[in-house]
Amino acid sequence: MPRPLNIGLIGSKFMGRTHSNAYLKAAKFFDLPRLPIMHTIAARNLEETQAFADRWGWHNASDDWKAMVNNPEIDLIDIGTPNHVHHDQALAALEAGKHVACEKPLANTLDAAREMVQAAKKAKKQKTFVWYNYRRCPALALAHQLVKDGKLGRIYHVRGFYLQDWAGPDTPMLWRFSGKEAGSGSLGDLCAHSIDAARFVTGDEFANVNGAILKTFIKERTVLEGGAGGEISGRGAKTKKAKKAKSTVDDAALFTAEFKGGAVATFEATRLSTGDKNGNKLEVHGEKGAIKFNFERMCELEWYDATLPEREQGWSTINVSNGDAGHPYAEAWWPTAHSIGYEHGFINQAADMVKAVSNRKPLVPIPDFADAYETQRVLEAVVQSAKHRTPVKLSEIK
Numbered sequence: 001m002p003r004p005l006n007i008g009l010i011g012s013k014f015m016g017r018t019h020s021n022a023y024l025k026a027a028k029f030f031d032l033p034r035l036p037i038m039h040t041i042a043a044r045n046l047e048e049t050q051a052f053a054d055r056w057g058w059h060n061a062s063d064d065w066k067a068m069v070n071n072p073e074i075d076l077i078d079i080g081t082p083n084h085v086h087h088d089q090a091l092a093a094l095e096a097g098k099h100v101a102c103e104k105p106l107a108n109t110l111d112a113a114r115e116m117v118q119a120a121k122k123a124k125k126q127k128t129f130v131w132y133n134y135r136r137c138p139a140l141a142l143a144h145q146l147v148k149d150g151k152l153g154r155i156y157h158v159r160g161f162y163l164q165d166w167a168g169p170d171t172p173m174l175w176r177f178s179g180k181e182a183g184s185g186s187l188g189d190l191c192a193h194s195i196d197a198a199r200f201v202t203g204d205e206f207a208n209v210n211g212a213i214l215k216t217f218i219k220e221r222t223v224l225e226g227g228a229g230g231e232i233s234g235r236g237a238k239t240k241k242a243k244k245a246k247s248t249v250d251d252a253a254l255f256t257a258e259f260k261g262g263a264v265a266t267f268e269a270t271r272l273s274t275g276d277k278n279g280n281k282l283e284v285h286g287e288k289g290a291i292k293f294n295f296e297r298m299c300e301l302e303w304y305d306a307t308l309p310e311r312e313q314g315w316s317t318i319n320v321s322n323g324d325a326g327h328p329y330a331e332a333w334w335p336t337a338h339s340i341g342y343e344h345g346f347i348n349q350a351a352d353m354v355k356a357v358s359n360r361k362p363l364v365p366i367p368d369f370a371d372a373y374e375t376q377r378v379l380e381a382v383v384q385s386a387k388h389r390t391p392v393k394l395s396e397i398k
Contacts, residue, residue, distance in 0.1 A: 153289070253382065
């Protein structure tokens with residue numbers, strides 16, 4: 001019987017559900033060196049948290065995250081809270097000697113993220129992780145492997161775009177629309193995933209952000225009675241009084257960039273792309289081939305092999321679900337072409353985190369705080385470029 005790995009989770013909303021499901025399932029599908037135990041979940045409302053714990057299988061519920069962090073029985077603290085509290089919770093967990101997993105982006109400011117990285121470096125025995133879960137989609141993991149194996153050759157162009165439409169004028173005020181809590185809007189919420197995916201797939205780092213636009217279209221939103229909720233969308237809720245609050249984040253972000261290896265790139269993210277529900281897409285074009293990934297068809301990777309005779313060239317679609325063929329993570333799941341879904345990226349990451357804590361190499365690189373800080377630097381460069389209407393070198397963002 002593997003030795004237990006006791007987990008403490010902070011947060012019981014959207015990410016609380018996805019992380020809970022991941023810990024429930026990881027050891028059932030993966031042969032893990034340690035057994036994840038859902039020890040304690042902490043959130044603000046004890047009655048609601050206890051109901052969540054009963055539903056999802058947590059052994060204990062608490063409304064005191066600090067007490068949970070300092071519980072000597074717990075090995076790993078998982079932070080699934082709004083961005084502005086990541087910093088304090090991560091530092092407290094590291095100080096208490098825990099491994100730490102944190103939702104993305106790393107923090108709501110670059111300064112806070114930097115302090116988290118510094119604390120992680122001082123805590124040499126503890127592992128840190130950031131939930132850039134799309135790396136664990138088999139198709140995106142295969143794209144990473146193809147580039148690493150030289151199948152695309154020299155990279156010329158990267159396009160990343162993440163388009164949703166849930167945040168229209170009728171969506172009430174949420175913490176995601178508060179710059180103080182979220183740090184940014186579509187940039188940090190969505191484009192952070194695109195930036196991380198581009199870094200992950202290409203194996204390259206950003207050199208410059210050449211130009212950027214951050215645009216707020218909906219400047220005021222209705223405040224629901226009882227305050228802003230923690231879920232993505234508040235549509236359908238009713239209010240007694242139409243109080244208003246300022247939205248202080250971007251609704252849309254666009255920027256161009258260059259990588260250190262010479263590739264050029266364009267990125268776009270918005271939560272106001274009418275008709276797009278979760279259009280998380282990445283394209284990478286190289287001298288020998290190209291890939292296209294669309295999360296709305298997450299089990300497929302489009303592939304173009306430019307090394308074939310020209311009469312045979314054309315886009316093909318790889319169904320990335322064949323474990324016998326070496327498709328990443330596929331052997332843990334179902335027979336070929338039996339699709340997996342959104343939750344499986346989190347389960348795959350939970351399994352890789354347990355392996356990493358046991359000093360086993362994950363299937364593909366898993367971001368720690370230092371890795372996620374590189375994405376945070378790009379986010380800051382975009383903010384500065386948009387603010388000052390000027391190119392920004394990443395070497396200037398420390």
